[in-house]
Amino acid sequence: MKLCMIGTGYVGLVSGVCFSDLGNDVICVDKDIKKINNLKKGIIPIYEPGLEELVLKNYKNKRLNFSSNLKESVEKSDIVFICVGTPTKKNSNRADLSQVYAVAKEISKSVKKFKIIINKSTVPVTTGDELEKIISKKVNKKFFSVVSNPEFLREGEAIRDFIYPDRVVVGSNDSRSQKILKSLYSPLISKGAKFVSTKRRAAELIKYASNAFLATKITFINEIANLCEKTGIDIEDISIGIGLDKRIGSRFLRAGPAYGGSCFPKDTKALVSTADKFKTNLSVIKSVIRSNHLRSDLLSKRLSLILKNKIKNKVVSFLGVTFKANTDDMRDSSSLKLIPFLSRKGAKIKYYDPTGLKKEFKKLKNVEFSNSIHETIKGSDIIIIHTEWNDFKSINFKKYSKNKKPIIYDMRNIYSPNKIKKLGFKYFGIGR
Numbered sequence: 001m002k003l004c005m006i007g008t009g010y011v012g013l014v015s016g017v018c019f020s021d022l023g024n025d026v027i028c029v030d031k032d033i034k035k036i037n038n039l040k041k042g043i044i045p046i047y048e049p050g051l052e053e054l055v056l057k058n059y060k061n062k063r064l065n066f067s068s069n070l071k072e073s074v075e076k077s078d079i080v081f082i083c084v085g086t087p088t089k090k091n092s093n094r095a096d097l098s099q100v101y102a103v104a105k106e107i108s109k110s111v112k113k114f115k116i117i118i119n120k121s122t123v124p125v126t127t128g129d130e131l132e133k134i135i136s137k138k139v140n141k142k143f144f145s146v147v148s149n150p151e152f153l154r155e156g157e158a159i160r161d162f163i164y165p166d167r168v169v170v171g172s173n174d175s176r177s178q179k180i181l182k183s184l185y186s187p188l189i190s191k192g193a194k195f196v197s198t199k200r201r202a203a204e205l206i207k208y209a210s211n212a213f214l215a216t217k218i219t220f221i222n223e224i225a226n227l228c229e230k231t232g233i234d235i236e237d238i239s240i241g242i243g244l245d246k247r248i249g250s251r252f253l254r255a256g257p258a259y260g261g262s263c264f265p266k267d268t269k270a271l272v273s274t275a276d277k278f279k280t281n282l283s284v285i286k287s288v289i290r291s292n293h294l295r296s297d298l299l300s301k302r303l304s305l306i307l308k309n310k311i312k313n314k315v316v317s318f319l320g321v322t323f324k325a326n327t328d329d330m331r332d333s334s335s336l337k338l339i340p341f342l343s344r345k346g347a348k349i350k351y352y353d354p355t356g357l358k359k360e361f362k363k364l365k366n367v368e369f370s371n372s373i374h375e376t377i378k379g380s381d382i383i384i385i386h387t388e389w390n391d392f393k394s395i396n397f398k399k400y401s402k403n404k405k406p407i408i409y410d411m412r413n414i415y416s417p418n419k420i421k422k423l424g425f426k427y428f429g430i431g432r
């Protein structure tokens, strides 16, 4: 099929490349000409394992193309995906839909024959209705259908998530589009993905409800972890013990720092805001947002206690600062709260992240990037394992046990407390 992805951010680029790899002709469009030229040269704007190889392969075999000409690209395509950002609006919790609406207006100028216009951006319920109104100002309703097809890709796992999704959700109010979309996704359905066909509004809500549920699950286990810390119980036992109940499920029960990233914080807020608009009180999700917001303060307090309130001049090392492993994304990472807190208190902070130096810390006092794990750990009073990169999973701590032994604060519960304690280190984890 001939597809056009508008927006070469995370969703548009990964989906476009994967669709081309499945044999479709795909044009990825972006108004950022520099980005498009870079992509043509194989320069990828985001860090995502496996993406570069797929871009090079499919660009070479000409199934994948890049363009900054929206009009021409839409005209050449049967299916147009809107994949632009929906960040939180300034000074509010609402999603900013200006980019989605602007793209819809542009598309409406180029529809001459029937096209399916799919919204893949995460948008509040009824946005599809609005898109239909915008496009129908220029195009007869016979010539287009607006569909909602949310994505569930995780950063760092996006290609795998695209190829082996648990489900593909297509929300459409007409059966013709449903059939075409089912056929587009048939290579994934034949590998086991469930095809969930719903009305358009339902698909929009499935996306927000999924993210809010996962955020709730993480917040739940984080709060139980707080109780474990007070009662001498290891949260890992609880996660296993409850996760084996199939009604609960074992995934997303890893206690850790506050959840972050580009989706959970933004989408939980946007869902509450949509519900407010419809005079519905989502009290559970409101509590989740609040609990997660307070979590970084809680971890800062625990850190102070571990350091016996003597933070000034302490050498604090961070292993990993991104919000999770396998991404260079810093959005809503809890390190953005923990590191400034320590800097204000006069600590000397060193950090190492496999994705390199972070501009977010440039202006902070006494914060420096180290070039290796070893450089970061050397001479430190406390090591904070903040992100669960594989690089940090087999550190030879024995090497550091001869001289001054740093305290280890393992915020991802990677290490066995007993093994680390046997080496003579003080060990702290989350909920243990």
Ligand code: UDX
Residues within 6 Å of the ligand: 151, 152, 153, 154, 155, 156, 211, 214, 218, 251, 252, 253, 254, 255, 256, 257, 258, 259, 260, 261, 262, 263, 264, 323, 324
């Ligand atoms: C999420 C959704 O998983 C994905 O379906 C959606 O399309 C986009 O948002 P992502 O933000 O990439 O994906 O990361 P995810 O792996 O879901 O983790 C989000 C946050 O939760 C991270 O801060 C992570 O560290 C945290 N997390 C996740 C936990 O603390 N514990 C867990 O068990 C799982």
